Amino acid sequence: MSIHDIIEGKKQWRAHMARVKALPPDYQIVYKEMQKYLFKVGPIDLSDGPLLPGIVDFFEEGAAAGKGVLELIGDDVAAFCDDLIKDSRTYADAYQESRARCE
Structure with missing residues (x-):
């Protein structure tokens, strides 16, 4: 990874977080959780990956429509997140696979 890539990544992250800070307070709290x-x-x-920017897109649309954040995702934030990543390879999966190879 070059310095240019690091700088570009930081710029993108700052722009992403600026979008989050522009959301209503309840959306910001839920996003951070x-x-x-x-x-x-x-x-x-x-x-x-596209997951975090996709969440911000979804939240921006919900806020523009005047909906509360819990109207969009429900009361269980963790369950909503689990549903988003259900088909993704996680660090827990990688760990389990490495353990299985060692046995």
């Missing part, structure tokens, strides 16, 4: 959860259990390609 989702982000923490997904960074803990989420897919391997989370940081450079």
Whole structure:
């Protein structure tokens, strides 16, 4: 990874977070909780994949329509996140696969 790639990645991340900060406060709170959860259990390609920007797109549309964030995702944030990543390869999957190879 070159310095140019690192700088470009930081620019993209800052732009992404600026979009999050433009959301209504309740959306921001839920997004940050989702982000923490997904960074803990989420897919391997989370940081450079389409999932997080897709969530922001979804939230921007919901906010523009005047809906509350829980109207969009329901009361169980973790279940919503699990549903988003159900077909993605996670770090837990990679760990289990490496353990299985060692046995």
